[in-house]
Amino acid sequence: MSPMNTRIAEQFSSREQQAFAGTFGMWVFIASELLFFAPLLFGYFYLRTHYPAACAVASRHTDFLLGTANTAVLLSSSFLMALAAQAAEARRRSRARWLLVAVAALGVAFLVIKGVEYHAEFQEQLFPGAGFRSQAPPGMELFFLLYFALTGLHALHLTVGILVCLAMAAGLRHPEPQWPSGEAVEFAGLYWHFVDLVWIFLYPLVYLVGRAGG
Amino acid sequence: MERRTRPLVLTWLALLALLALSASSAWIPLGWINTAIGLAVATVKALLVALVFMRLRAGHPLLRLTALAGLATLALLFALSGADYATRSEVKAPWQQPSSVAPRLGN
Numbered sequence: 213m214s215p216m217n218t219r220i221a222e223q224f225s226s227r228e229q230q231a232f233a234g235t236f237g238m239w240v241f242i243a244s245e246l247l248f249f250a251p252l253l254f255g256y257f258y259l260r261t262h263y264p265a266a267c268a269v270a271s272r273h274t275d276f277l278l279g280t281a282n283t284a285v286l287l288s289s290s291f292l293m294a295l296a297a298q299a300a301e302a303r304r305r306s307r308a309r310w311l312l313v314a315v316a317a318l319g320v321a322f323l324v325i326k327g328v329e330y331h332a333e334f335q336e337q338l339f340p341g342a343g344f345r346s347q348a349p350p351g352m353e354l355f356f357l358l359y360f361a362l363t364g365l366h367a368l369h370l371t372v373g374i375l376v377c378l379a380m381a382a383g384l385r386h387p388e389p390q391w392p393s394g395e396a397v398e399f400a401g402l403y404w405h406f407v408d409l410v411w412i413f414l415y416p417l418v419y420l421v422g423r424a425g426g
Numbered sequence: 427m428e429r430r431t432r433p434l435v436l437t438w439l440a441l442l443a444l445l446a447l448s449a450s451s452a453w454i455p456l457g458w459i460n461t462a463i464g465l466a467v468a469t470v471k472a473l474l475v476a477l478v479f480m481r482l483r484a485g486h487p488l489l490r491l492t493a494l495a496g497l498a499t500l501a502l503l504f505a506l507s508g509a510d511y512a513t514r515s516e517v518k519a520p521w522q523q524p525s526s527v528a529p530r531l532g533n
Contacts, residue, residue: 232486239489243496250500254507262516280449284442287471291438294479298430405480412471416448416464424455 219389231395238402245369249410252362256417259358263351268422270348270355273338275329279419282325283411289318290408293377293401300384300397308397309384315404316377319370326367330360359418366414369407376400437478444471 224230260267296311333356337345340357380392380400392400448467452460477483482490 235485236488236492239492243492243499246496246500247503250503253500254504257504257508258511261511276449280445283445287441287445288438290475290479291434291441294434294437295431298434402480405475409472409475412475413465413468415445416452416461416468420448420452420460420464423452424460 219393234395234399235402238399242402242406245406249362249365252358252365253413255354256358256362259351259354260421263349263354266349266351267355270352270359271418271421272423273333273336274359274419275332276419276423278325278329279415282322283415285318285322285325286408286411289315289322290405292318293404297394297398297401300392301394303388303394305384305387309381312377312381312384312397316374316381319374319377322370323367323374326363362414363418366407366410369410373400373404373407376403433478437474441471441474444474 220227220230224233292311292315296308296315299305299311300308333339337343338356339360340353344353344356377400380397383391384397444467448464451463451467454460456463476493482493
């Protein structure tokens with residue numbers, strides 16, 4: 213495994229140290245990303261504790277089937293991403309490349325489904341603002357404000373993830389010393405899984421409130 | 427199936443099974459327990475993704491500490507902001523259009 217040793221940055225004494233510094237850096241970034249989502253999550257916490265009934269009414273207006281399908285799409289994309297990281301680590305660049313393309317395709321599928329949902333919600337006057345439906349209980353507009361902000365911020369993160377996947381898939385066409393290395397694919401994977409983690413919590417908070425009535 | 431991919435496949439199947447559990451249990455009328463189940467299932471799913479897909483289980487302890495530091499900071503912010511909202515009552519006031527109040531000029 214010596215040819216890769218030439219590509220260690222000068223501040224590191226070994227390749228292992230360099231890889232660990234990168235992984236640690238990604239985790240610090242992910243922790244700060246969690247806090248980036250935190251104010252919106254707290255807004256949701258405030259809404260659920262102060263307007264529980266409006267929350268249930270509003271949540272029943274979201275699309276249960278599309279939301280559930282999208283969760284399955286994202287969980288599967290994370291699985292493929294884990295396979296891609298494993299393939300890149302084993303230096304099976306062609307396999308890693310096609311897995312990354314599949315991950316990006318699932319990401320695009322998620323965005324398309326989300327777009328269909330957004331379209332229906334615009335039609336039903338559920339987008340907060342002057343055109344919001346008039347006979348809604350107080351708190352419902354805040355629910356949809358947080359819904360669009362949280363899912364929109366999530367979709368923005370996913371878009372970045374898709375672009376990273378495609379860039380890496382393009383780079384993986386070239387043989388070994390070329391970018392991306394196995395570690396780079398692993399770092400992209402950590403980011404992708406974090407975006408998945410956010411959605412895992414958004415799913416019950418957005419789509420499953422008050423489904424059983426009451 | 428390769429030996430190394432087996433845990434990933436099992437995790438994926440477990441995640442889909444948990445999704446089915448949380449999606450179906452939401453339709454059973456249980457009141458606040460519905461939310462508790464939804465969040466509990468989400469936590470288990472998140473742990474699976476973090477420990478297996480993100481390799482926290484096999485990784486250096488410093489990485490687990492970093493993840494916990496993020497969660498602890500989140501809990502701290504929720505506790506401090508939540509204390510504010512929990513101890514103040516909301517005074518309902520009708521929304522007034524600016525034009526409905528006559529401007530007070532002079533004197």
